[in-house]
Amino acid sequence: MPNPSPTSIDELMQRAHNMAGLRLGDIAFEHAMRVPENLKREKGWVGQLIEAELGALAGSKPEPDFAHLGIELKTIPIDANGKPLETTYITVAPLTDIGGLTWEQSVVCHKLQSILWIPVQGERHIPVCERRIGTPVLWTPSAKQMALLKQDWEEIMELIALGKVDQVTAKHGEVLQLRPKAAHSRIRTESINEQGQTTLSNPRGFYLKIAFTQQILLQAFYR
Template sequence: MTTARSPQTLEELLCRAYQMAGLSIGQLAAGLGLPVPNNLKRDKGWIGQLIEQELGAQAGSRPEQDFLHLGVELKTIPIDAQGKPLETTYVCVAPLMNVSGMRWEHSLVKHKLERVLWIPVEGDRNIPLAARRVGTPVLWSPNQDEEQLLRQDWEEILELIALGQVSTLTARHGEVLQLRPKAANAAAKTECIMEDGTVGLTNPRGFYLKIPFTSAILRQAFGY
C-alpha cells in the first residue's frame, strides 16, 4: 500500500483532484495497492479514506482540516445519477460539555467548512463498488448567506446543549446543519450536560450538513 505525499500548494492539490475525475474506484485502489471491499456495510468510510490517501491528506481523525497547511478540508460525497447527494455530510464531533462561552468564530465547524474540496463519487448501489467513478472536484467556501445559515444553526444547537437538551435534539433541528449520534455502536457513551445542570452520559454526537444544502452547492457548481 502506498500513500501519496501531501501536496505543497493548492494548485497541486486541485491538479491531483482533477486527474482523479473519471477514474473508477477500482483504478484508484489498484494504483495504491489496496483491495476493494465487496460492499461498504462494514467499511462505510472506505471510499473517503481511499481518496484521502490518493490526494495525500494528513489530518486522519485529528480535529483539523485535512490539508491544514493549505486551509482545505476534503469531503467525499456520494451522488445519484442526477448529481444529487445521497446522504448527509459529516463535519465534526460536537462538544457536549463546557459549551458556555463558545463562539462561532472559533468553532471547529467554521474551521472545517472555511474551504472545502468536494469530491463527488457515484453512489448508486446498483453500480459495483469498483466500477463507481469519481466526479469533477469542487472547491467551495461558504458565501455570506451560507455562513449565516450555518452560524444560526450552530448557535441554536449549542444553546440547547448548554441547557441540557441534548436528548431532545433530533435530525430535524437546524435548517442546514443537524446534530446526530456519531459512534461505531450504540454502546459508546460520552459525558453531557443534563437538564438539571449535572453531568450525565449519552451517545457521542456529530454535526452533519443536510442534503439540500450540499445539493445546492453542487447545483451551483455544475449548473444543473
C-alpha cells in the same frame, strides 16, 4: 502508501481533476488497497482512498485535511442525477466544557472555511470497484451560507448547554443538523443534563443536510 501532500492549491486541484472519470478500483490498485464488496461496514473506505490519492494529512484530527492550505476534503456519494445520497459528516459535537465557546472558535467553523468536494457514484447497484469519481468542486461558503451555518450551530449548541441534547433531532437546523455518531446506541459519552450535572448520552456529530450540499453542487455545475 499515500501520496505526498500537495504544496499548493493548484497542485491539489490538478490531482483532483486528474482523478475525475477514474474508477475507485483503479486508484485502489495503485495504493495496494483492498476494495470492499460493499460499504456497509466500511463507510469510511472511499474517503480514506481519496485521502491517500490526494495526500491528505489531518486524518481524524480536529483540523482541515490540508491544514497548510486551509482546505477540508469531503467525498460525497451521488446518484445518477447528481443528488447527494446522504448527509455529510463534519465533526464530533462537544457535549461538555462548552461554556464560552463561540462559532468562530468551533471546529465546525474551521472545517467549513473551504471544502474540496469529490463527488463519487454512490448507487448500491454499482459495484464499489466500478464506481467513478466526478469533477471536483472547491467551495468557500458565501456570507449568506456562513450566516445560516452559524445560526444553526448556535441554536444547537444552546440546547446542548441547556442539557437538552437528547431533545435535539435531525429536524433541528436549516442546513446543519446534529445526529448520533457511534457504531451502535450502547456507546455513551459524557454530557450535561438540565440540572447542569454530568450524565451520559450517545455521542453526537454535526452533519450538513442533503439539500444544502445539493445546492452547493448545483451552483458549481450550473452557474
